[in-house]
Amino acid sequence: MQISSSIENNRTFFQKKLRPDISFDVVDRNLMIGGRDACLYCIDGFTKDDTLLKVLQAMSSIETAQMPDNANDFAALYLAYGEIGLETDSDALIIQLLSGVPFLLIDGYAQALTIDCRTYPARGVSEPEKDKVLRGSRDGFVETLVFNTALIRRRIRDPKLRMEIMNIGESSHTDIAICYMENRVDTELLNRIRTRIQKVHVDALSMNQESLAECIYPHKWFNPFPKFRFSERPDTSAASILEGNIIILVDNSPSAMILPSSVFDIIEEADDYYFPPLTGTYLRLSRTVIFFLTLFLTPLWLLFMQNPGWIPEWLAFIRVTDEIHVALIYQLLILEFAIDGLRLAAVNTPSMLTTPLSVIAGIVLGEYSVKSGWFNSETMLYMAFVTIANYSMTSFELGYALKFMRVLLLILTFFLNLWGFIAGTLIAVGCLVFNRTIAGKSYIYPLIPFHWSELKKRLLRNRLPHEEKNG
Structure with missing residues (x-):
């Protein structure tokens, strides 16, 4: 519907659509501007009251003879506020109002005057909990x-x-x-x-x-x-x-x-660039190594435990020394799910109880679970490393992707031994190789297609453009 030049028709339409008599936060204010009937609509809580008051005060002294013939001239003469618009479509006007933009209807004008003095509830732009850096800016996005x-x-x-x-x-x-x-x-x-x-x-x-x-x-x-x-x-x-x-x-x-x-973009972090090139390169390579260890450490250890004769002398210490009461595969899978349970519990735990419950969980799931025979100390050690290593990735999605691939590798290794480990590895590599970005390009470029100079940039932290320019 188009805005009518009759204020009564417009008021009747918006009263039926917005129902300010039911919705307490929809404010409709009847006014008299230049001897003409007017009506202001706004959403309580979305409006800068001081700004709107000044706009209305500027219009209160307008005389009847000073009223122009159209809304465009009225806005140019009497609305000095910067964000003023004209709208003729009532549906678009309602959407703007519900987004927080007040509008003014004046009798005789077939256009509504929108006054964008909205404000939203917002928290401070503090550093995000997940994307923290050791050095650099401490601001973060908010919900506005x-x-x-x-x-x-x-x-x-x-x-x-x-x-x-x-x-x-x-x-x-x-x-x-x-x-x-x-x-x-x-x-x-x-x-x-x-x-x-x-x-x-x-x-x-x-x-x-x-x-x-x-x-x-x-x-x-x-x-x-x-x-x-x-x-x-x-x-x-x-x-x-x-x-x-x-x-x-x-x-x-x-x-x-x-x-x-691509996967290289997702692995990157801001800390790589807030430190000198040598330190940034070390951090990046460390994260890449941890990426592979997170995926392969426990499946590879399980493979060696199923084939003790393959363990070289210099790795003899990885053998399980205590008696195994629960099969290693079940220990690893139980811990995989238990860690997610603990993570969910940590999210829903009140902050005042976080420390005592963490101590209790550490004692119960650490020392007592080993003493009871449910888990071996070696299994707890490797799963603890994998759990901590997962947090080296800023992307939750990538962390869970590695988890799913790791669980698949564990199951295939347990049932098919070496061939299962090879099959699981091929599946994980296939998921990376055959994946595509939204642009339709390779997910692991510059590995496939291979581009050496770009690969060096991904693995090694080069000098920033301004460093190269200034020498």
């Missing part, structure tokens, strides 16, 4: 989209930085921002992503980025390796934009989706 775009703008003061806004969801109308550098982005990929987002028809993005990811890239569920990289750090997101990547921000989500992302 405008704050997140401002954090990126603060780092990239280039007019070629583009931030396109669109919304998804029949009920939620969730705001989404696509951020990229106009002169560096892959235009074909950008158009593909933009088209996919526009074709998404859902009721709401209940799970924010995850809901959007499953809509724009309905990949095969049985390959657990993540297609997307998520970051709660503005510096990481800004660096990715400058490298030609695309960042997608979703309102109500404190993280950015980085596209496209």
